[in-house]
Amino acid sequence: MPYTYEFPRPCLTVDCVVFGLDEQEKLKVMLIKRNLPPYKGEWALPGGFVRMSESLEAAARRELQEETGIENLFLEQLYTFGEVDRDPRDRVVTVAYYALVNLWEHRIYATTDASDAAWFPVSEMPPLAFDHSKIVQMALARLKGKVRYEPIGFELLPKKFTLSQLQKLYETILEKKLDKRNFRKKILSMNLLIKLNEVQTNVAHRAARLYQFDEQKYLQLKEKGFNFEI
Template identity: 55%
Template sequence: MAEHIMEDLSIDCVIFGFTDELKVLLVKHGEGISKGKWALPGGWITYEESLDAAANRILYLLTGVNNLFLEQLKAFGSVDRFPTKRVVTVGYYTLIKDTDYDVVAGYTASDVQWFSLNEVPELPYDHDEILTYALDQLKSRVKQEPIGFNLLPEKFTLLQLQNLYESILQIKLDKPNFRRKILGMKLIVDLGEKQNNVSHRAAKLYKFDQEVYQALKEHKFVLDL
């Protein structure tokens, strides 16, 4: 770890995970003024590294999660956001399939866990604000980019796709209306196959059409759900 730490500039990461529901990755502080509290993975940057490098280093040290594409949110700089001194933090976020990663607490974290969004404990500092802002950004992006399709199996059902959108948008969608809009955009292709080995009525399987998405993206489409 680099020696020269900037103790007035920090990084906080919002790592959303999805398998069957939307979750967020939190660490329990093992030391310092917030010892014992669950918080977003974060820490100080150093003079020798870029913001992006700092975000990846801090996330890896605290959680064991590495090699993620982290998108910068914005700077959070309320005067009283940190109790002992003036600290500005730069937020980052991403969305991953949580079952693809093994999380291991390290550095100053005594524990690390995935939390459902409706079970997030009280967070220190302004981490609730950062989490809310990141979720709003995610909701906006999912209507303009197929950022969640990589979280689904290569072949998926419309119900699985609807569950993904409902989890991210935090709303209940009308099933016929959702299917009509998704199919109308031609973003997915009917594979002419159905689920195997299911106890209920087998549903049709679809795949994501990357070429159609690229064409829609040029016209800055918005999925109105």
């Protein structure tokens, strides 16, 4: 660099709120047990320092890859937290992201960076390090708001899913019951679901039809001013 600016600089990190759905379609968040101070031994969001040679989103993806092994997941910037005392050691500003991961088709592992990783239901979160509880709260609010007018819920389901799975996903995130017939009427009327010639397997009752989200069609319709809405 030919020149640098003469100002004191805060540390800059990224933190990720990774959401996943378990088999019972409970919404969970991935946490990491810290093996370094501060807050050693406490649960925290996966994240780390931004390197000088990578963008913020690249830093978030790298940390997720390192700590969980997940690549190519839905990732979106949430908010930047910059209270002066949010880290007891130094001034640290963190750019928070939230991610959605399909737990049916991907496995998550804990790596050397982190002593332990685990999934916690959003209703049973342990106390978190730093201001991470606040970050999770904001991510939940964002997810709840966004899932209604962008088709991001599909990121949490397997590629092929049943309408009941999809409905339960919305019920979980929106925290309210939906009417089965009205839900199906609405989602099918958008013509964004491809009805497959396949059904569920290994269920102890009538097997449900499988569907797939038609992303191509959604992108086309969006161009023409279509708005997804549940």
